[in-house]
Amino acid sequence: MGRIPCCEKDNVKRGQWTPEEDNKLSSYIAQHGTRNWRLIPKNAGLQRCGKSCRLRWTNYLRPDLKHGQFSDAEEQTIVKLHSVVGNRWSLIAAQLPGRTDNDVKNHWNTKLKKKLSGMGIDPVTHKPFSHLMAEIATTLAPPQVAHLAEAALGCFKDEMLHLLTKKRIDFQLQQSNPGQGNNTTVPYSKQDEKDDTVEKIKLNLSRAIQEPDMLPLNKPWESTGTRATSANFEGGCGVFPTSVTGYHHYGPSSFANEGGGSGSPWSQSMCTGSTCTAGEQVRSHEKLKDENGEEFQGGKEIKNATSIFNTDCVLWDIPSDDLINPIYREAFNNKE
DNA sequence: AATAGGCCCAACCGCACGCGA
DNA sequence: TTCGCGTGCGGTTGGGCCTAT
Numbered sequence: 524m525g526r527i528p529c530c531e532k533d534n535v536k537r538g539q540w541t542p543e544e545d546n547k548l549s550s551y552i553a554q555h556g557t558r559n560w561r562l563i564p565k566n567a568g569l570q571r572c573g574k575s576c577r578l579r580w581t582n583y584l585r586p587d588l589k590h591g592q593f594s595d596a597e598e599q600t601i602v603k604l605h606s607v608v609g610n611r612w613s614l615i616a617a618q619l620p621g622r623t624d625n626d627v628k629n630h631w632n633t634k635l636k637k638k639l640s641g642m643g644i645d646p647v648t649h650k651p652f653s654h655l656m657a658e659i660a661t662t663l664a665p666p667q668v669a670h671l672a673e674a675a676l677g678c679f680k681d682e683m684l685h686l687l688t689k690k691r692i693d694f695q696l697q698q699s700n701p702g703q704g705n706n707t708t709v710p711y712s713k714q715d716e717k718d719d720t721v722e723k724i725k726l727n728l729s730r731a732i733q734e735p736d737m738l739p740l741n742k743p744w745e746s747t748g749t750r751a752t753s754a755n756f757e758g759g760c761g762v763f764p765t766s767v768t769g770y771h772h773y774g775p776s777s778f779a780n781e782g783g784g785s786g787s788p789w790s791q792s793m794c795t796g797s798t799c800t801a802g803e804q805v806r807s808h809e810k811l812k813d814e815n816g817e818e819f820q821g822g823k824e825i826k827n828a829t830s831i832f833n834t835d836c837v838l839w840d841i842p843s844d845d846l847i848n849p850i851y852r853e854a855f856n857n858k859e
Numbered sequence: 860a861a862t863a864g865g866c867c868c869a870a871c872c873g874c875a876c877g878c879g880a
Numbered sequence: 881t882t883c884g885c886g887t888g889c890g891g892t893t894g895g896g897c898c899t900a901t
Binding site: 861862863864865866867868869870871872873874875876877878879880 | 886887888892894899
């Protein structure tokens with residue numbers, strides 16, 4: 524049962540590669556190519572497994588690799604393509620000559636994710652956190668989904684803290700009618716923010732979910748009485764400018780497809796949340812399926828091309844001619 | 860100066876897929 | 881059609897380096 528391991532683990536060296544090993548591997552491949560990775564370590568005189576050799580070659584030794592900092596243009600490309608295909612690192616890397624999927628993945632996880640979060644943008648859905656907040660308040664009324672809000676607080680705690688304590692509460696204070704009591708408005712002070720903001724957010728969110736009737740009273744962004752959308756929420760609060768930093772273009776048009784697809788952006792966030800571990804994602808996924816009786820598409824299972832491009836993230840401003848990978852070109856052209 | 864904590868990235872792991880026998 | 885092998889891929893880990901205290 525199961526596959527045999529790619530190598531006998533007892534007899535292979537692991538860990539960091541030495542310059543001598545690099546030399547052996549490079550010179551062997553220069554002479555013989557990369558035909559059979561299982562045979563390469565034996566023939567090259569390396570006590571490594573073939574897989575380790577392959578990774579070392581493809582991620583580090585290949586002469587066409589670019590080492591060093593990612594340029595702004597490369598970062599923009601990564602962000603844009605990630606908004607389209609998600610964590611398909613090999614596809615994204617294929618658009619960046621000299622970069623490997625491992626490079627792109629590491630750069631995303633260590634730099635770009637934080638950059639986006641710092642801009643108030645969910646790095647998974649590529650939508651502003653304010654949009655996700657609006658969706659919580661407007662679409663998750665049934666009490667039985669209260670755990671979604673709790674899970675959200677876990678995933679987006681930092682971003683929500685920033686938004687709710689610094690932006691939305693200011694806005695509420697500005698907009699709320701002084702004569703009308705509103706028992707869910709959080710009194711704001713620096714001390715509150717420091718000490719118990721998370722608890723207050725939880726409390727208010729729970730109340731909003733458990734008492735759907737009170738929701739309209741608690742939607743200051745919904746000044747016209749229509750259903751809150753990302754556009755009017757965003758515009759009303761003025762939290763996120765149409766063009767954030769000029770680094771990429773996240774305007775209202777970027778959210779035009781909301782509510783489309785089988786999985787809401789919210790459920791997508793829940794399943795692939797930026798700060799959730801894979802284990803948490805799996806547990807969250809299973810929990811959602813079990814308790815709500817619904818199937819959510821999530822994670823690695825979505826393999827076919829239509830699923831890959833069936834995203835509600837719409838950053839389609841990359842000229843298709845600029846795309847190296849024909850798969851992208853086709854997808855972009857179909858989208859347009 | 861010492862050390863704890865965070866960050867970064869190379870490397871590893873395990874699963875899935877394609878292909879040929 | 882089935883099975884085994886080689887490879888691709890995405891997620892995760894571990895260790896070195898850096899920084900703050």
